[in-house]
Amino acid sequence: MPMQTPLAEVFTWPHESPQLIGGRCGVCTATAFPAQARCPRCGRSDMSELLLPRRGTLVTWTTQNFVPKLPYAGSDKADRFVPFGVGLVQLDDIIRVESRLTENDPSKLRFGMDVELSIVPFYVDDAGNEVVTFAFAPVSGSTDSA
DSSP: OOOEEESSSSBOOSOSSOOBEEEEETTTOOEESSOOSSOTTTOOSOEEEEEOOSEEEEEEEEEEOSOOOTTOOSOOOTTTOOOEEEEEEEETTTEEEEEEESOOOGGGOOTTOEEEEEEEEEEEOTTSOEEEEEEEEEOTTOOOOO
């Protein structure tokens, strides 16, 4: 029976309210996403798991209008490719993460708008399982804060 599986273990799954899994250094308090074994600031191995906020602010964005180069796992067929939004999202005062966006229409994206983490289909693997990834979606009623 086909099932859903995460593209990478960088978010809590399965979970009703998924969160990105980052890491925080116990020495210098730097935060990293995705979580990693060594601190990106001081190089120490004193990293602990940190669940990141589900909501954030869209700092900047663009639309990916062409099929990315390999190892892109989505459709490599230009006739099946759907452009997608990509953005830089500020999660509180903790960290900025680069992410897919659920919206690709420039008229619906604004700098400073509120966005929320969601889990979206990415592709179907050879076994028929739906591979899912994370993306940020505009929050209904979110307005431009800039």
